[in-house]
Amino acid sequence: MGQHGKARWFSLALFMTALWLAGPLLAEWTPLAEDGLHDPDNPALEVMQNPGDALSQLPRDDAGDVGNKVRWVQALEMGYIEPRTNILPETKIEVLDLDIIMKHTGSTAYVRFPHKPHTEWLDCSNCHEKIFKMKAGETPLSMLAILSGEYCGRCHGAVAFPLVLCNRCHSVQPDTLENKVNQRQ
Template identity: 45%
Template sequence: MPVMVAAQFWDLPPAPPPDEFGNLLINRTSSKNAVKPVVFSHWLHRRKFSCRICHSEMEFGMKVNTTEITEAANKSGQFCGSSGCHDGKAAFGHEISTCEKCHNGNLSAGKERFAELAKLPTAGFGNKIDWSKALSKGLSVPARHLTIKPVNEMAFKDILVLESEWLGTPPAIFPHRPHTWLLDCSNCHPDIFHIKKKTTQHFSMTANLQGEYCGVCHTNVAFPMADCKRCHPAMTNSPG
């Protein structure tokens, strides 16, 4: 199946500006308390920190607004206030003078710093940065832990070939290695995917685009679903 045909068939979400891709509004209780939502920029943080630091060490859920973050918890050293993060030492803390650095409700906040990524390899989608290539070339070397070291280097490096159920669509290729470097196995298994291949029910492109399965990350943080050939490399670029 050509990429252009797939893009027309699926209801792909609109693409935000590159400097807003990966920026999320955390608004579990802010608006209810007459406070502007927090804006969290993934591209700003992923330059220095691997995904597992937030989603394993700090225990943030993989989906936005599913973690019971409170100001009291942050100030007590949990979540954003964890040691080595926004603890007032490694990065700004939780004082009144710094509230609007996070509580600004503006998805474009901080875009003036996007130029700092100009030397990283480029991509055609998302925030236009090829983070995998930057990682493999040593151009981006994010920390793997703050205070809790990951379990011994993950040896599971299998590349999975996931056959498509759609006629004419080539298989998706899933490489474990780039994922296990940034994440813990528990980030995906068993809550998002079952451990055994082909045992995850309802796994489909439609579900992905609704923010499930691969779409937990690959709709608004990692390269988006519109970048068809990143997962389906045998797709052609034109009908011919």
């Protein structure tokens, strides 16, 4: 990737991090000149799109005063957005419709990891083998590591829905899953 491409990705990452950090401030999408992150005297603000202008047209997230108030997967499914899945045109993206159920969750509900919405945005190589091992159960996940920005925390809490929305991931009650298994036998 050339210097221009790296700078563009860095700028996007910086902007998305700023959006996340300003979560409570963006409850109603505070204009950039008033968000406490951007210099209100910077002439570049005149050409930048305010979050309210950009995000208010997308499906609204009901997550309270956290995050950027957008249901990104719903925005994708409804055709509001068409994210680029790769930089290089020769990269072939495989959408994988497979859910992984993670049962080592202590006393909380199991975690359902849906591959489909993730692979509609990202190539598998973005996560495998650097962040997650390919074989389920081989990556030693912990909430401390995730909250520290590792594993799932690389995106959630930065550019995806915030980590404080526990039930979005911890969504499978053990007894429900066991009942489904018993019904199949």
